[in-house]
Amino acid sequence: MKKAVIxxxxxLDSTTCLAIAKSKNYNVYALSFRYGxxxxxxxxxxxxxxxxxxxxxxxxxxxxxRSFGGSALTDxxxxxxxxxxSIPRDEIPITYVPARNTIFLSFALAYAETIxxxxxxxxxxxxxxSGYPDCRPEYIKSFEAMSNxxxxxxxxxxxxxxxxxxLIDLSKKEIIEKGVExxxxxxxxxxxxxxxxxxxxxxxCDACSLRKEGFKKTNIVDPIQYAI
Amino acid sequence: MKKAVIxxxxxLDSTTCLAIAKSKNYNVYALSFRYGxxxxxxxxxxxxxxxxxxxxxxxxxxxxxRSFGGSALTDxxxxxxxxxxSIPRDEIPITYVPARNTIFLSFALAYAETIxxxxxxxxxxxxxxSGYPDCRPEYIKSFEAMSNxxxxxxxxxxxxxxxxxxLIDLSKKEIIEKGVExxxxxxxxxxxxxxxxxxxxxxxCDACSLRKEGFKKTNIVDPIQYAI
Numbered sequence: 001m002k003k004a005v006i007x008x009x010x011x012l013d014s015t016t017c018l019a020i021a022k023s024k025n026y027n028v029y030a031l032s033f034r035y036g037x038x039x040x041x042x043x044x045x046x047x048x049x050x051x052x053x054x055x056x057x058x059x060x061x062x063x064x065x066r067s068f069g070g071s072a073l074t075d076x077x078x079x080x081x082x083x084x085x086s087i088p089r090d091e092i093p094i095t096y097v098p099a100r101n102t103i104f105l106s107f108a109l110a111y112a113e114t115i116x117x118x119x120x121x122x123x124x125x126x127x128x129x130s131g132y133p134d135c136r137p138e139y140i141k142s143f144e145a146m147s148n149x150x151x152x153x154x155x156x157x158x159x160x161x162x163x164x165x166x167l168i169d170l171s172k173k174e175i176i177e178k179g180v181e182x183x184x185x186x187x188x189x190x191x192x193x194x195x196x197x198x199x200x201x202x203x204x205c206d207a208c209s210l211r212k213e214g215f216k217k218t219n220i221v222d223p224i225q226y227a228i
Numbered sequence: 229m230k231k232a233v234i235x236x237x238x239x240l241d242s243t244t245c246l247a248i249a250k251s252k253n254y255n256v257y258a259l260s261f262r263y264g265x266x267x268x269x270x271x272x273x274x275x276x277x278x279x280x281x282x283x284x285x286x287x288x289x290x291x292x293x294r295s296f297g298g299s300a301l302t303d304x305x306x307x308x309x310x311x312x313x314s315i316p317r318d319e320i321p322i323t324y325v326p327a328r329n330t331i332f333l334s335f336a337l338a339y340a341e342t343i344x345x346x347x348x349x350x351x352x353x354x355x356x357x358s359g360y361p362d363c364r365p366e367y368i369k370s371f372e373a374m375s376n377x378x379x380x381x382x383x384x385x386x387x388x389x390x391x392x393x394x395l396i397d398l399s400k401k402e403i404i405e406k407g408v409e410x411x412x413x414x415x416x417x418x419x420x421x422x423x424x425x426x427x428x429x430x431x432x433c434d435a436c437s438l439r440k441e442g443f444k445k446t447n448i449v450d451p452i453q454y455a456i
Contacts, residue, residue: 059295067287068342069300099338102378106334110327114296139377146370150362 001027001044002221003117004164007107008058010045012211013167017123020166029115030058031101031108036066036074036102041199045190052188060140061107065097079194081204093131094208095193095198099133105143105163112113113151118161125167140165172214180220187223196227203228229255231345232392234335236260236286238273240439241395244407244416245351248394251410257343258286259336262327264302265295269427273418280416289335293325307422307433321359323421323434329362331373331389341359341379347390353395353403366392398443408448415451426453431456 004026008014021028050058066074073187074097081108101124108120124135133139144163151161165177179186191211192201201208203226215222238241240366249256271288278286294302329352336348336437352363361367373393379389395403407414419439420429426427429436431454443450 014281032270061292061295063291064289065338067289068338090319097338098341099334102337102374103331103334106327106331107352109330110293110325113326134378136377139374142370142374146330146374147366149364149367150327 001025003027003056003112003118004114005029005112005115006055006121007029007104007123008050009123010042010047010049011207012179012189012190013123013125014046014051015186015189016125016175016182017066017121017167018049018055018205019179019182019184019223021121021164022053026119026121028053028054028121029111030060031111032060032106033104034060035097036064038074038079039093039195040192041192041195042190044199045188047187048188052185053204059111061138064104065103065173067069068098070165071096072171074206080203081194081202093180093206096132099134101132101139102143105147108128109147109151109161112161116178121162121164121166123167123171124165125170127171128144128167137165137168140168163207171217172221174218175227176214176218176220179215180218185223189224191224198212201226229253229282230347231255231257231340231343232347232349232351233257233259233343233345234283234339235332235351236274236278237351238270238275238277238417239351239415239419239435240400240407240417240442241351241353241403243277244361244412244429245281245395245405246277246347247356247407247410247412248348249392250281254347256281256283256349257339257345258283258330259339260286260288261335262290263325264290266302266307267418267421267423268367269420269423270418272427273416279373280413282294282445283401287339291331291335293328293331295393296326298380307430309422309430318419319432324360326364328433329360329367331372334374337375337389340389347392348389349392349394351395352393352404353398355397355399365393365396368396392422399445400438401445404442404446404448408446413451430452 004021006028008030030050082101086130126136147161193205194202232249234246234256236258258278375389377428419435421433421435422430
């Protein structure tokens with residue numbers, strides 16, 4: 001069985017991505033981060049999803065991105081609660097965490113190299129997304145090219161590291177439908193940027209809005225609770 | 229004054245790189261890591277060097293690269309103590325830490341983005357070096373290209389992030405001569421991969437060997453103590 005490292009936040013996208021990797025018969029190693037996010041509740045969701053899918057191993061790393069500040073997801077800056085109807089593609093929201101996916105993928109690269117895997121899965125998508133620069137296909141391609149120069153694999157072997165982005169061209173609706181087809185239990189996933197202390201989703205942040213809109217376009221009922 | 233982030237280990241190379249950045253009138257923000265290295269003694273050296281050069285700020289991050297294992301610098305694997313006379317360029321030593329520079333540069337990128345700097349300095353060199361893939365010029369170029377797709381700067385502005393590698397084409401001898409010219413106090417720097425508990429360098433590991441050979445080729449006496 002081929003090995004794959006998957007970045008798992010416990011959200012709708014990364015959990016669907018995990019289900020896709022499993023459906024393609026990868027032996028999955030999950031990687032999650034406590035990075036000082038407001039919504040650390042998602043770590044519990046990541047653990048549950050990792051267990052449900054019988055991943056080979058689940059590493060949870062502590063890295064404190066608050067050391068640099070600069071994002072509503074890690075700082076005391078308020079998480080915006082009113083979503084614009086259409087997201088202008090050239091505007092980067094305040095919830096953007098500087099270089100977050102680059103840091104996450106770098107650790108995934110270290111993990112992949114250590115377990116001798118040539119596969120990394122990341123659930124980014126560039127359609128119904130929050131407008132972060134590090135979710136775009138051209139960024140992912142560039143990271144992949146860099147990775148193949150960074151590691152032993154790139155130097156010693158013919159084999160090349162591949163970054164799999166099975167969701168990148170899908171709408172939120174299509175992601176949910178794909179997940180349901182693969183039997184994903186979305187009640188175990190967590191998307192909200194700013195949940196209440198019991199973990200109930202706010203229903204108003206970017207992540208909640210994209211999720212709610214996505215479910216609305218399917219015939220499927222979102223099984224999680226929202227405050228609004 | 230232009231701002232720059234510098235990766236500072238407190239070793240000979242990164243300290244010389246810091247002196248070069250200062251000589252070019254950059255306002256320097258230093259970044260160091262506790263990553264589970266055997267030679268955590270270097271953090272003390274990094275602090276001293278940062279103070280000596282009056283850096284604007286010095287962030288020390290804790291990241292545990294031992295979570296993945298796989299290197300003599302972080303694991304219980306023995307640090308090799310007999311240096312080959314010539315280093316074959318296609319052989320990667322056991323002291324290589326998977327994706328280390330990629331992880332370090334990713335955090336530097338986050339830091340640079342947060343303080344709105346377009347400059348990162350890293351003291352890699354590809355001549356008298358340990359043969360790590362992530363020290364090669366083609367790797368650095370590729371990381372720079374990726375960075376410019378990863379961040380707000382790459383999307384919103386004309387300005388491009390630059391990764392400065394002032395040592396990349398220099399021999400160890402030339403690095404030391406450059407440093408001395410700039411007034412670097414090498415007694416404050418620490419290079420050894422496997423120092424004794426009091427911080428005295430082993431004199432036999434790769435890092436010690438490269439340093440000793442470098443000083444031998446100059447007329448300068450290495451001011452640090454070696455066990456052998």
